[in-house]
Amino acid sequence: MRSQKREFTIGALSKYSSVNIETIRYYEKIKIMPSPPRSEGGYRLYNDSHGRRLSFIRRSRELGFSLEEIRGLLTLVDDKSYTCAQVENITVNHLNTTRRKIADLQKLEVVLDGMVSKCHGGHVPDCPVIDALSL
Amino acid sequence: MRSQKREFTIGALSKYSSVNIETIRYYEKIKIMPSPPRSEGGYRLYNDSHGRRLSFIRRSRELGFSLEEIRGLLTLVDDKSYTCAQVENITVNHLNTTRRKIADLQKLEVVLDGMVSKCHGGHVPDCPVIDALSL
DNA sequence: CTTGAGTCTGTAGTTCCTACAGGGTTTATC
DNA sequence: GATAAACCCTGTAGGAACTACAGACTCAAG
Numbered sequence A, B: 001m002r003s004q005k006r007e008f009t010i011g012a013l014s015k016y017s018s019v020n021i022e023t024i025r026y027y028e029k030i031k032i033m034p035s036p037p038r039s040e041g042g043y044r045l046y047n048d049s050h051g052r053r054l055s056f057i058r059r060s061r062e063l064g065f066s067l068e069e070i071r072g073l074l075t076l077v078d079d080k081s082y083t084c085a086q087v088e089n090i091t092v093n094h095l096n097t098t099r100r101k102i103a104d105l106q107k108l109e110v111v112l113d114g115m116v117s118k119c120h121g122g123h124v125p126d127c128p129v130i131d132a133l134s135l
Numbered sequence C: 001c002t003t004g005a006g007t008c009t010g011t012a013g014t015t016c017c018t019a020c021a022g023g024g025t026t027t028a029t030c
Numbered sequence D: 001g002a003t004a005a006a007c008c009c010t011g012t013a014g015g016a017a018c019t020a021c022a023g024a025c026t027c028a029a030g
Helices: A010-017 A021-029 A048-062 A067-078 A084-120 A129-133 B010-017 B021-029 B048-062 B067-078 B084-120 B129-133
Strands: none
Touching (some): A021 A048, A048 A067, A048 B129, A067 A084, A067 B129, A084 A129, A084 B048, A129 B048, A129 B067, B010 B021, B048 B067, B067 B084, B084 B129
């Protein structure tokens, strides 16, 4: 189960992380992903830690965080010289928006689930979906 | 508490819904928001239901749904002539991604919460945030 | 009836990707 | 070891979802 030191190319990384090759290169350009070592011929060579970092970015994006928010969290991973006050500032903020998102999604879940149930019951239901997240 | 038939301009709608004026006009252009009636002089005049719809869109965007996904859900609100099969198709899909997002956010919540606690304890914690959402 | 805040249309810029084009590299096959 | 298929390289141009003007018009307050 321990992680081998195997390397893989950008295509493999793309498949593993479900991030497009072009997007991976874009992330390197804007320095949210590090520049990996290269092969003789100039191919990028990645390892497992690149894969984990990239998956984290992808899923965070799907959860509606901006690249700048993600970059903020990742500095905590990259730079070990932070004070507690700085860590807290970034983390508490992220935690608050995370909790707000969970609450919103749960409201949405209730409404959608209700619609599916009514459909199973044979009625075409009204769609009160807007009311779940308005205001 | 019953809703008055009051009208308001785009600026008021923007404040109420926390959506930029330009974005509201953009949403009208791409037909995800309806064209509202106009005043004599050509000003857009909105009512409460525009406000609710717009808030729904904003919050859905913050939760990482694309405008096309949101448009899909909104057709259920706009068009009352759907069959149950069609409603179910759209709704079940949205419900699944909603649940996946909740699960991911909860994992993130645990990790962030752990970091805040450790910080309160006086230690600058490691940041295992990537592990929460990798793979 | 003027003044200033608000709105109009239209266009150009930003962020975050996505899709080529034209060329070099790796690897599997003969 | 030649050669093709599959892969990767850089660079640029396009798309989605905004955002920020510019220049002109409207409206409400004094």
